[in-house]
Amino acid sequence: MKIGILGTGIVGATLGSKLVQLGHEVKMGSRTANNEDAMKWAKSNGAKASNGTFSDAAAFGDIVFNCTAGVVSLAALKLAGSGNLKGKVLVDVANPLDFSKGMPPTLTVCNTDSIGEQIQRTFPNVKVVKALNTMNCKVMVNPSLIPGDHNLFVAGNDAQAKAQVRDLLESFGWKEGAIIDLGDITASRGTEMFFPLWLRLYGLFPNQNFNLRIAK
Amino acid sequence: MKIGILGTGIVGATLGSKLVQLGHEVKMGSRTANNEDAMKWAKSNGAKASNGTFSDAAAFGDIVFNCTAGVVSLAALKLAGSGNLKGKVLVDVANPLDFSKGMPPTLTVCNTDSIGEQIQRTFPNVKVVKALNTMNCKVMVNPSLIPGDHNLFVAGNDAQAKAQVRDLLESFGWKEGAIIDLGDITASRGTEMFFPLWLRLYGLFPNQNFNLRIAK
Numbered sequence: 001m002k003i004g005i006l007g008t009g010i011v012g013a014t015l016g017s018k019l020v021q022l023g024h025e026v027k028m029g030s031r032t033a034n035n036e037d038a039m040k041w042a043k044s045n046g047a048k049a050s051n052g053t054f055s056d057a058a059a060f061g062d063i064v065f066n067c068t069a070g071v072v073s074l075a076a077l078k079l080a081g082s083g084n085l086k087g088k089v090l091v092d093v094a095n096p097l098d099f100s101k102g103m104p105p106t107l108t109v110c111n112t113d114s115i116g117e118q119i120q121r122t123f124p125n126v127k128v129v130k131a132l133n134t135m136n137c138k139v140m141v142n143p144s145l146i147p148g149d150h151n152l153f154v155a156g157n158d159a160q161a162k163a164q165v166r167d168l169l170e171s172f173g174w175k176e177g178a179i180i181d182l183g184d185i186t187a188s189r190g191t192e193m194f195f196p197l198w199l200r201l202y203g204l205f206p207n208q209n210f211n212l213r214i215a216k
Numbered sequence: 217m218k219i220g221i222l223g224t225g226i227v228g229a230t231l232g233s234k235l236v237q238l239g240h241e242v243k244m245g246s247r248t249a250n251n252e253d254a255m256k257w258a259k260s261n262g263a264k265a266s267n268g269t270f271s272d273a274a275a276f277g278d279i280v281f282n283c284t285a286g287v288v289s290l291a292a293l294k295l296a297g298s299g300n301l302k303g304k305v306l307v308d309v310a311n312p313l314d315f316s317k318g319m320p321p322t323l324t325v326c327n328t329d330s331i332g333e334q335i336q337r338t339f340p341n342v343k344v345v346k347a348l349n350t351m352n353c354k355v356m357v358n359p360s361l362i363p364g365d366h367n368l369f370v371a372g373n374d375a376q377a378k379a380q381v382r383d384l385l386e387s388f389g390w391k392e393g394a395i396i397d398l399g400d401i402t403a404s405r406g407t408e409m410f411f412p413l414w415l416r417l418y419g420l421f422p423n424q425n426f427n428l429r430i431a432k
Contacts, residue, residue: 106327110409150431153413182416190413193326197369197406200398201430209432214417215366216426 004029004061006054006076008037011093011137012067018141020045022171029057031079058084063091063164070096070115070192071108074122086125089161091168092116092188093132093140095195104199107192116188120157127161129154130188131169134198136208143173143211150211152179155187180214220245220277222270222292224253227309227353228283234357236261238387245273247295274300279307279380286312286331286408287324290338302341305377307384308332308404309348309356311411320415323408332404336373343377345370346404347385350414352424359389359427366427368395371403396430 274296
């Protein structure tokens with residue numbers, strides 16, 4: 001499959017590398033075509049990895065991952081272009097973190113809205129699936145880092161898009177039963193608002209290799 | 217121990233009954249001394265159960281539980297009286313849910329503040345310990361309702377108060393290792409902001425007998 005990754009940070013790079021390892025062709029997009037991090041990433045990930053602008057990556061991908069910082073996601077997606085994204089599945093991994101007021105970060109949007117919903121409203125022709133934003137990126141692509149069962153959430157308005165994302169997540173190693181479908185895109189509020197608790201937990205633990213399990 | 221319960225809803229009644237079963241003397245407080253639910257609760261829980269006003273319950277308890285709805289907690293605690301609460305441990309179980317705009321409820325405070333913090337700021341001489349607000353009340357008092365390991369969070373500024381609350385929680389059946397101390401009272405933001413995710417999960421499951429486990 002051809003996959004576009006928007007964002008050149010650790011989340012985009014980790015997801016992009018995993019997707020290349022799984023045999024996909026991946027183009028990492030950024031604001032400029034010659035972003036250093038994106039060029040380095042493409043160079044070190046072989047022939048199936050490339051880079052370009054947000055627009056290039058969005059046009060390239062059959063599926064597109066939003067791995068930009070939540071605070072700039074809408075701007076990045078506008079640069080990616082609604083025409084390039086039209087009809088496609090957009091996996092939104094972002095959390096709307098605001099570091100401008102110091103630590104801990106607050107959320108730029110929450111409670112009555114979410115970045116997942118904002119993206120879906122701004123791009124009504126895109127099939128937004130919120131996923132993976134409740135854990136560190138190493139866990140996203142390698143759930144076996146954590147022993148035993150633990151969970152991953154997906155949310156979105158389009159059932160077929162969610163099924164496609166689930167297949168991709170299962171190829172990462174997530175068990176079918178570990179993926180919890182929370183319903184429509186408004187459930188993004190719940191997964192984004194989990195971040196403050198995640199951050200407190202991270203403060204207690206030696207590393208980010210932890211995740212939620214819903215015990216019942 | 218003598219324990220005051222503020223609030224006559226299902227959470228207060230469930231916690232109160234458990235505490236009576238464990239041998240404590242419990243006074244349930246409400247806005248009026250003759251609240252019907254509180255009188256019924258006291259009558260059905262034997263000689264160690266009584267009821268009165270918020271002020272009566274706060275004066276009675278060596279430890280006090282805030283089981284009022286988060287949206288009225290500060291008002292209830294003012295009626296309870298800072299003099300009656302002074303120096304005591306207040307276990308804050310509230311979530312600041314606003315049902316006035318329909319379902320799902322939103323939070324009246326979040327992101328940069330929390331009801332736990334508001335209570336601590338309003339009553340600086342009270343030792344506020346946020347706890348138990350991430351699960352249904354049946355699970356609070358009977359963790360074995362859910363098989364396997366799962367977790368409970370405490371947060372507060374006073375280490376001794378948290379230790380006292382942990383002891384009480386262990387008497388409910390919580391294992392020592394299941395109780396995660398998130399740090400100071402600002403961690404209330406995290407546990408209160410978990411509510412939207414909890415609510416979505418509840419929508420998927422047949423009942424409220426589920427809880428978080430932190431897998432690591």
